[in-house]
Amino acid sequence: MLDQPTNERRLTIARAMAEAMQQEMQRDPTVFLMGEDIGGFGGIFGNTRGLFEEFGKERVRDTPISETGFISAAVGAAMDGMRPVVELMFVDFFGVCFDAIYNQMAKNTYFSGGNASVPMVLMTSTGGGYSDAGQHSQCLYGTFAHLPGMKVVSPSNAYDAKGLMTAAVRDDNPVIYMFHKGLQGMGWLSTEPGATVNTPESDYSVEIGKAKVVREGRDVTLVGLAMGVHNALKAADRLAEEGVSAEVVDLVSLVPLDRETVINSVAKTGRLIVVDEDYHSYGVSGEIIATVTEHDISKLKASPARVTYPDVPIPYARHMEQLCLPNPDKIIAAYRKM
Amino acid sequence: MAARKGSASGAKAGANVSADELKSYYRDMLLIRRFEEKAGQLYGMGLIGGFCHLYIGQEAVVVGLEAAAKEGDKRVTSYRDHGHMLACGMDPKGVMAELTGREGGYSKGKGGSMHMFSKEKHFYGGHGIVGAQVPIGAGLAFSDKYKGNDNVTFAYFGDGAANQGQVAETYNMAQLWDLPVVFVIENNQYAMGTSVQRATKSPDFYERGVAYGIQGEEVDGMDVLAVKAAGEKAVAHCRAGKGPYILEIKTYRYRGHSMSDPAKYRTREEVQKIREERDAIEHVRQLLLTGKHASEDELKDIDKEIKGIVNEAADFAKESPEPALEELWTDIYTDVAPQNA
Numbered sequence: 166m167l168d169q170p171t172n173e174r175r176l177t178i179a180r181a182m183a184e185a186m187q188q189e190m191q192r193d194p195t196v197f198l199m200g201e202d203i204g205g206f207g208g209i210f211g212n213t214r215g216l217f218e219e220f221g222k223e224r225v226r227d228t229p230i231s232e233t234g235f236i237s238a239a240v241g242a243a244m245d246g247m248r249p250v251v252e253l254m255f256v257d258f259f260g261v262c263f264d265a266i267y268n269q270m271a272k273n274t275y276f277s278g279g280n281a282s283v284p285m286v287l288m289t290s291t292g293g294g295y296s297d298a299g300q301h302s303q304c305l306y307g308t309f310a311h312l313p314g315m316k317v318v319s320p321s322n323a324y325d326a327k328g329l330m331t332a333a334v335r336d337d338n339p340v341i342y343m344f345h346k347g348l349q350g351m352g353w354l355s356t357e358p359g360a361t362v363n364t365p366e367s368d369y370s371v372e373i374g375k376a377k378v379v380r381e382g383r384d385v386t387l388v389g390l391a392m393g394v395h396n397a398l399k400a401a402d403r404l405a406e407e408g409v410s411a412e413v414v415d416l417v418s419l420v421p422l423d424r425e426t427v428i429n430s431v432a433k434t435g436r437l438i439v440v441d442e443d444y445h446s447y448g449v450s451g452e453i454i455a456t457v458t459e460h461d462i463s464k465l466k467a468s469p470a471r472v473t474y475p476d477v478p479i480p481y482a483r484h485m486e487q488l489c490l491p492n493p494d495k496i497i498a499a500y501r502k503m
Numbered sequence: 504m505a506a507r508k509g510s511a512s513g514a515k516a517g518a519n520v521s522a523d524e525l526k527s528y529y530r531d532m533l534l535i536r537r538f539e540e541k542a543g544q545l546y547g548m549g550l551i552g553g554f555c556h557l558y559i560g561q562e563a564v565v566v567g568l569e570a571a572a573k574e575g576d577k578r579v580t581s582y583r584d585h586g587h588m589l590a591c592g593m594d595p596k597g598v599m600a601e602l603t604g605r606e607g608g609y610s611k612g613k614g615g616s617m618h619m620f621s622k623e624k625h626f627y628g629g630h631g632i633v634g635a636q637v638p639i640g641a642g643l644a645f646s647d648k649y650k651g652n653d654n655v656t657f658a659y660f661g662d663g664a665a666n667q668g669q670v671a672e673t674y675n676m677a678q679l680w681d682l683p684v685v686f687v688i689e690n691n692q693y694a695m696g697t698s699v700q701r702a703t704k705s706p707d708f709y710e711r712g713v714a715y716g717i718q719g720e721e722v723d724g725m726d727v728l729a730v731k732a733a734g735e736k737a738v739a740h741c742r743a744g745k746g747p748y749i750l751e752i753k754t755y756r757y758r759g760h761s762m763s764d765p766a767k768y769r770t771r772e773e774v775q776k777i778r779e780e781r782d783a784i785e786h787v788r789q790l791l792l793t794g795k796h797a798s799e800d801e802l803k804d805i806d807k808e809i810k811g812i813v814n815e816a817a818d819f820a821k822e823s824p825e826p827a828l829e830e831l832w833t834d835i836y837t838d839v840a841p842q843n844a
Contacts, residue, residue, distance in 0.1 A: 197649065223649070229679065234638045234672030241579070241642025244620075244627055247649065249642075268632050269639060276618035278610035279834040281627065313841055337837040374839060421839050 176364040177350025179211035181323035182288070185330035186213065186250060188368040190220055193248060196334055197224040199235050200252030209254065210290055210349050232262035236287065240269045243285040248334060253289040256343060257300045259308070270339045271314030285340075286333045291319070292345040292392055292442060294490055295354055299479035302486075306390070306441070307448030309341050310419035316373055317419040319343040321394035323350075323364045325417055328371025336373060345391040345442075357395045374421035378430060382412035385500055386430040388453050389440035390416040393491060396472075397440050400496035409500065419449060424456045431457050435466035438499050440491050445473040467503035472496050507709070507720040520728060522796035528570065528727045529787045529797075530805050532562035535586040536784060537813045538595055539758075542585065542602055545817060546762050551602045555616045558586035560757035563783035564689050565590040567730025568657055571738050575652065579627040579640045580659035582617035583689075583756075587659065591624045595812055599820035607823030611830055634660060634667030637686070641677045644684035644747075655741040659687045663694025665708045674715045674747070683741035685734070686712070686749045689724070691756040696768035709751035719749030725781045755781070 176184065190196045198213060204227040207214035217225040228235040232253060239249035253259065259266065266287065274282050293302025310317045316338050320326035326344065333340035348360035379394060380401050387397035394415045401411035412430050416423065431437045437457055439450040450471035457469065472491045480486050539557040546555050558565075561583075569590045572578075580587045588598050593609065601608025602616050609619040617631040627643055630636040640658025647654040664670060665688055677684050688708045692699055699706045709719035718740065722733040730752060737748035755777045759766055791797040835841045 229672070229675055231669075231672035231676060233669040234641070234676050237635065237638030237669065238642030238645055238673075238676065241627065241639035241644075242646040242649070243642075244622075244639075245577070245643050245646035247646050264632055264635055265638070269630070269635055272618075273620070273628065274837065275834045276610055276614040276628070277620035277834075278608075278613055279837070280609070280622055281620045282837050313835055316836070420842060422842060 174364055174366060175361050176323040176327070177211070177356075177361050178320060178323045178326040178344060179214070179349045179351060181327035181364050182212040182330050182344065183214050183216060184364075185327045185368070186334070187216055187219065189331060189334040190216070190224060192368070195246060196248045196250065197226065198250045198252070199226045199228050199239060201228055201230055201254050203227060203252055208252065210344070210346060211351055212288070212344065212349070213252070232258055233265050236262050236265040237269055239285050240265060240273065240283055243283045243339075244273060244281045248284050250286040250288060250334060253287060255301050256289040256291045256305050257303050259305065266315075267312045271312055274338070275314060282337050283339045284337045286330070286342050287339065288342040288344065290346050291343045292347050293479050293486060294347050296481055296483050296486060298481040302479045304343075304443040304474070306343065306419055306443045307452070309343070310422075310449065314339070315420065316340045317343065318373055318417060319345065319391045319419065320417065321348065321391050321415050322360045322362045324362050325371050327364050328369050329373065329417070331368055332370040332373050335370065340373065343391070347392050348395075357392065359395050359398065371417065374418045374423060376417055376423035376426040377415045378412060378426065379415045380411070380413040382410040382434065384410045384434055385436035385438060385503070386412045386414060386427070386434045387438050387440060387496060388414045388416065388427055390419065390449070392442055393440035396491050396493055396496060400493035403493060403497060404500065422452070422456070424460075427453060427456060428460050432461070432464045435464060436500070436503055437465065437469040438496060439469070439471045439473075440496060441471065441473045442491055443474060445471065445476050448473070470499040470503065472499055522791075524570070525787060525791055525796055526801075526805070528566050529784065529791060529802070530809065531566045531569070531590055532727065532784045532787065533805065533809050534595070534812065535562045535565070535589050537809050538589060538599070538816065539585060541813045541817050542599065543758070543762070545603065545820070550821065551616070552604065553615055554582070554761040554763070555602065556583040556761050557758045558583055560777070561689060561691060561724065561754045562586060563727040563730055564687070564724050564752050564754050567727040568687065568734040570727075570731040571734030572655070572657070575625065575654040577625040577627060577643045577647070577654060577656040578659065579636045579643060579656065580629065581633065581636055581661060581664065582629070582631050583661070584617065584619065584629045588619060588621070588626055591626050593621050593624050593626060595816035596819040599816040600823045603820040603823070604825065605820060605823035606826045607819060612826040613830065613834065634664035634669050636660065637664065637667070637670050638673045638676070640684050641673045641682050644677070644682040645680065648681070648683060653742045654683065655738050656684045657687055658684050659689055661694065662688060662690040662692065662699050662708060663697070663702070665711065666702055674712055674717055677747040678715045678717050681744060681746035683744075684747045685737045685741060686747060688749065688751040689754055690751055691754050693756070693760070693768065695760040696764070698768065707751070709749055712749040717747050717749055719751060722750055722752045724752035724754030725783045725786060727783060727787055
């Protein structure tokens with residue numbers, strides 16, 4: 166299904182992220198980590214497990230619960246030539262520290278006329294589906310991708326997770342690395358098995374800014390990222406049973422956005438459905454549709470559709486949350502309406 | 504005692520300062536004042552846009568602390584940043600040309616008054632959000648500690664920023680990690696139009712580190728020698744690996760908060776009284792003359808030299824071309840174009 170090198174080693178996204186950071190820290194002494202309980206605890210999503218034991222408390226640094234303080238400190242250290250990787254435990258917490266992110270991290274390169282760059286990674290967990298309510302379940306892809314000056318990536322599987330982390334650490338720009346909790350492979354959290362894939366042991370990069378066609382098809386293009394890719398692949402499997410050939414595009418990166426891959430796919434299929442677990446309005450789904458329609462609306466055989474999270478705060482009650490989340494049924498229903 | 508009320512240490516320190524050093528402080532403070540006066544004029548002529556926050560009155564703070572710094576030490580500050588840049592040796596031409604938004608400015612015209620950087624001079628901005636530079640300063644200090652050198656970072660902020668939550672976060676982190684950072688509170692007594700008394704019941708900002716175990720002291724910011732002495736003490740503390748230090752430097756801004764200031768929050772007499780009785784440049788001038796360290800003629804020569812430098816900077820800032828429009832799209836990312844370029 167996914168076009169990846171064959172080997173026998175399957176990793177979870179959590180393990181893949183940790184391995185990328187481990188290799189980058191071995192390679193480059195300026196790489197260090199900061200975040201809440203990323204040390205001995207190993208990160209609540211497992212993505213820093215083992216690093217504290219190998220690199221110690223100086224390089225794998227537990228912080229006080231002071232997101233503005235330590236994210237801004239990372240900005241300062243990065244401007245001085247360090248390569249910090251910092252964790253914002255849940256993306257929902259951006260509200261207490263967004264100034265550090267979009268006013269400092271994202272703008273200092275421009276405001277310095279290129280004199281100071283800010284090579285840092287901000288990794289943060291996204292996504293719901295496990296009844297954690299609306300302060301711990303959002304995706305907020307559009308919120309971050311909207312703002313110039315930072316790159317934004319979100320992997321759908323362990324292979325990309327490792328390669329994107331390696332690329333992010335080596336990137337001279339600030340990179341927001343958004344990992345979906347439902348793909349993470351954590352024992353305590355239900356997980357999507359399709360995210361745990363063969364992952365090479367040696368270090369490698371996955372290009373930031375390049376989307377992937379993860380399933381080829383002729384009749385409709387399904388565009389998604391992170392969990393959306395898995396929903397799209399499941400929908401594509403079921404559509405295939407009906408003789409409908411769906412192509413699935415994994416965006417991988419929101420900034421830069423690989424518009425060309427999306428445009429080329431829709432030029433082939435003539436139909437577009439965007440799957441996005443972020444809120445419906447003013448987000449990724451609208452941006453993708455606008456990209457296609459602005460380019461050449463004549464390629465479309467039907468109005469584009471989107472399967473997204475409705476514009477409501479994410480509820481706690483399981484049946485209410487499940488009603489709101491994108492799923493393969495909704496994607497198939499959207500196709501049938503075309 | 505962790506926090507100490509200001510003393511007359513400056514007067515004593517005066518004995519340890521050479522005539523040449525005293526003259527150089529006079530010169531550096533005068534450069535800032537004349538530069539800022541010129542910037543005010545250019546603003547009035549419409550050559551400088553946006554907000555422009557002048558440093559006039561506060562010159563002894565940065566000049567005194569720069570006298571305590573060594574090569575490699577870092578500084579980061581707020582939007583009232585022209586004085587800091589001149590004091591650490593950045594080119595007045597590049598600063599003024601940034602104010603006029605020209606190609607020859609430090610940020611190629613893309614940052615303006617509030618946003619300039621010089622890694623060469625270890626100046627890390629120039630930041631427009633009140634208090635945001637404080638944790639950035641802690642990060643700069645972290646970087647030096649990590650690398651194992653003995654550099655110190657001066658993180659400057661005002662009495663207004665002292666009430667920002669991120670300052671408290673930073674105090675805690677800096678002390679926890681023994682970071683070599685001097686927190687310099689430039690208390691000019693007004694956060695825009697709000698006096699310290701109207702903003703807090705805890706107006707002794709140097710004491711605010713006590714809760715975190717950080718030593719602090721109050722300093723007379725109109726006495727460059729007192730500032731230098733306090734700076735030397737703070738820097739020695741940091742270099743010795745003892746963690747951060749707080750200096751609350753009592754100063755006064757003669758001009759408005761920015762160029763749009765109704766000046767209704769204080770009386771004309773209050774400003775006039777401080778200018779006449781406490782002016783930091785006049786103070787050094789008198790020390791030089793009464794101590795016979797410099798003659799009137801020597802000081803006139805310095806005045807003339809400064810006038811030349813400032814005029815040259817202003818001419819450069821007027822003549823430097825506006826940035827090419829292609830520059831709009833550069834420096835957003837180091838490698839790729841923005842989304843819709």
